[in-house]
Amino acid sequence: MLNICRHLVTNFRTRFSPSSLKSNIQKWNIGGCRNYYKPKQKDAFFDVEGVINKDTLLFRYEDAGSVRSQNIIALSMFPIWAYLGYDVFSLKKKMKHSEEKVESKDDQKLSFLFNNVMSASRGVGVGFFLFGLGMTSYWIIRTMHTVRKLYLKKGGKYVMIQTYGLLGRNESFFNVPVVHCSGIQYKFYGNHKFFLKVKDHSFKYSFNLEDGIISNKPLFDRILGISRTFAR
Numbered sequence: 001m002l003n004i005c006r007h008l009v010t011n012f013r014t015r016f017s018p019s020s021l022k023s024n025i026q027k028w029n030i031g032g033c034r035n036y037y038k039p040k041q042k043d044a045f046f047d048v049e050g051v052i053n054k055d056t057l058l059f060r061y062e063d064a065g066s067v068r069s070q071n072i073i074a075l076s077m078f079p080i081w082a083y084l085g086y087d088v089f090s091l092k093k094k095m096k097h098s099e100e101k102v103e104s105k106d107d108q109k110l111s112f113l114f115n116n117v118m119s120a121s122r123g124v125g126v127g128f129f130l131f132g133l134g135m136t137s138y139w140i141i142r143t144m145h146t147v148r149k150l151y152l153k154k155g156g157k158y159v160m161i162q163t164y165g166l167l168g169r170n171e172s173f174f175n176v177p178v179v180h181c182s183g184i185q186y187k188f189y190g191n192h193k194f195f196l197k198v199k200d201h202s203f204k205y206s207f208n209l210e211d212g213i214i215s216n217k218p219l220f221d222r223i224l225g226i227s228r229t230f231a232r
Helices: 002-015 018-028 039-046 064-089 096-105 108-144 217-223
Strands: 056-060 147-152 158-163 174-177 181-184 193-198 205-208
Touching: 056 217, 064 108, 147 205, 147 217
Parallel strands: none
Antiparallel strands: 056 147, 147 158, 158 174, 181 193, 193 205
């Protein structure tokens, strides 16, 4: 019985010694990011600038046809709403000759409606025009800030961003320092959209995660760090 107790104590000391615990922690990856990132990508996670020896594609969203169709519809909305706005705006002038006829009928309800139309026509007309202008402008800005391709340049200090053009076509890229990029994930959009805020840019750039493809998720997360504080 005494020998059995000694054997148990010896095994306990061996298994739970400091050196044994340290090796088990390293083996199990407890408390480290290696438990999430692939072994081949761990160096890129910690030291991007030292391992990127060529331009690396991080994200692409190829759907130029759909973007072009949506933009054509959005652009066609402006002349439609502008025409409606002009028609309503000029309604007061067109109905001016009917004012005497309405007053001669001595109908208070009809006179009330007529006066309301006459007084509100110009405001409603301007509202229609501004609504069409705002909707078309929003869609154009939205398209021109939708990311088509994102590359991490050789060296890991800059990213190349390509957005869609007005009719879907745009072959140009622009470079942005990595330290000027900060990712934003809104709960409202869930996992369908991701936004990138670039220092000194007025609007955020959107990533369509539902239809787009992230080529390297750990590197994408590392480069577009969420809530990164911009360097001054």
